[in-house]
Amino acid sequence: MLTQLVYASSAVGALSGDDLAQILRASRARNGAAAVTGALLYHEGNIMQVLEGSPEAVEAVYTRVEADPRHRGVIMLYRASAEERAFPDWSMGLVRPEDVAGERDGVHSLFDVAVPGPDRARRLLHAFRALVSR
Numbered sequence: 005m006l007t008q009l010v011y012a013s014s015a016v017g018a019l020s021g022d023d024l025a026q027i028l029r030a031s032r033a034r035n036g037a038a039a040v041t042g043a044l045l046y047h048e049g050n051i052m053q054v055l056e057g058s059p060e061a062v063e064a065v066y067t068r069v070e071a072d073p074r075h076r077g078v079i080m081l082y083r084a085s086a087e088e089r090a091f092p093d094w095s096m097g098l099v100r101p102e103d104v105a106g107e108r109d110g111v112h113s114l115f116d117v118a119v120p121g122p123d124r125a126r127r128l129l130h131a132f133r134a135l136v137s138r
């Protein structure tokens with residue numbers, strides 16, 4: 005059984021490239037060991053992350069991440085079982101839309117759909133994946 009979870013949060017202070025690199029290093033090591041995959045989106049202090057894996061592994065990572073003082077206002081937007089992974093090749097991919105010209109509209113529409121509701125949540129996950137694979 006596979007669970008996908010998406011949350012959004014706000015960085016406490018701006019996260020530098022070094023901060024993000026450190027988060028990714030820790031994430032990749034731990035997620036890899038637990039067969040958790042996903043993507044982390046960072047845009048002007050806004051964070052959104054997809055975690056996917058076994059229900060137990062996703063819960064364990066989410067519980068740890070939720071308590072991390074580097075961000076606050078962690079709100080779960082989506083959690084559901086899924087047939088297949090959206091990010092099978094990423095123990096944790098980083099998406100920084102501002103690094104790629106023309107992606108700003110994409111990320112804004114992503115945060116637009118980040119409103120609770122069953123249909124919106126599904127659209128959110130699809131929008132996230134479309135943005136990442138562009």
Ligand SMILES: Cc1cc2nc3c(=O)[nH]c(=O)nc-3n(C[C@H](O)[C@H](O)[C@H](O)COP(=O)(O)O)c2cc1C
Pocket residue numbers: 027030031032034035044051053065068069070072074075096
């Ligand atoms: C935005 C954000 C995303 C994170 N994502 C992950 C993640 O996917 N996997 C993970 O193991 N840790 C992630 N972390 C780091 C954890 O919160 C924690 O610092 C790390 O797992 C090390 O935990 P430990 O100090 O208990 O060993 C993330 C932290 C932040 C701020």
